[in-house]
Amino acid sequence: MNDGAADAELDALLGGRRQLINIAYRLLGSLADAEDAVQDAIARWYALPAAERGRIEKPAAWLSTVTSRICLDQLRSARVRRERYVGQWLPEPLPEPAEWTDRGPNATADPADRITLDESVSMAFLVVLDALSPAERVAFVLHDVFRFSFADVAEVTGRTPGACRQLASTARRRVADARSAAAPTAQQARVVRKFRQAWQAQDLSALVGLLDPDAISTGDGGGVVPALPDPLHGAVPIARLYRNLVRYANGTTILERTVNGRPGLVAELDGVVATVFSFQVVEDRVTRIWAVRNPHKLRAWLA
Secondary structure, three states: OOHHHHHHHHHHHHHOHHHHHHHHHHHHOOHHHHHHHHHHHHHHHHHOOHHHHHHOOOHHHHHHHHHHHHHHHHHHHHHHHHHHOOOOOOOOOOOOHHHOOOOOOOOOOOHHHOOOOOHHHOHHHHHHHHOOOHHHHHHHHHHHHOOOOHHHHHHHHOOOHHHHHHHHHHHHHHHHHHHHHOOOHHHHHHHHHHHHHHHHOOOHHHHHHHEEEEEEEEEEOOOOOOOOOOOEEOHHHHHHHHHHHHHHOOOEEEEEEEEOOEEEEEEEEOOEEEEEEEEEEEOOEEEEEEEEOOHHHOHHHOO
16 A cells, blocks of 8 residues: 555544444443544554455444443443442533543544544433443444444354344433433523532532432542542432532632533532533432542543
């Protein structure tokens, strides 16, 4: 392959990187793991003999299949890794693309590599996906989100197209419940803003009024920073927890931010992002709060 052809091939691969990152993040719920999976797939492409690469008619499709297989393998092994994870595991939260910071010396500043923020990356959606089996998650994401044919999904999972259709159908029913419950985005924003105002005012009764009686708050510190080891249930205990967090954390500022495409909050301690909060709002009440504190999951938020 001459230099011109090699450059064109590289440009084509990098041009399709965004699609690969978007697939991998939805499958894994981790930007770091998604980037590693895509890098692994590209490395496998270049490990092929040049003649074999030349026989592949659609390199982008080949890379999508290989990236998805790598993700499927990671999902299967993640079940074991999660057993060793300290506390609760939550997906990695993402800011608005314009707010992304450089993620280190190997990070690209190209916005094309960033995640497209839509319903399929909301924290509520990703949490439901995480409860699916690896095969169900792959079948649903590839078919329902990225419109892969079931024949292509079968090539990734090693199952028949009919089996993949059934996997996606099962996943679809479970995801539908999370979709139907969510309030419109504008309504979510109003409730989250009221929550922030009540929180900063340390107004316990207002916080309780904004929380569903059966609300659940889950924190992820990863054993690196303090976080509740188990989900906290009930409006009153959650309201007390959040009131005390502000009362005893001097120098904390609570800001309204878009988190995974939905209204959320960010807690900054002395100007540095310490916690990212995602919310599930049903009608006019907060039903779920997900607080990610593990600094390894906040790289996109940290300068």
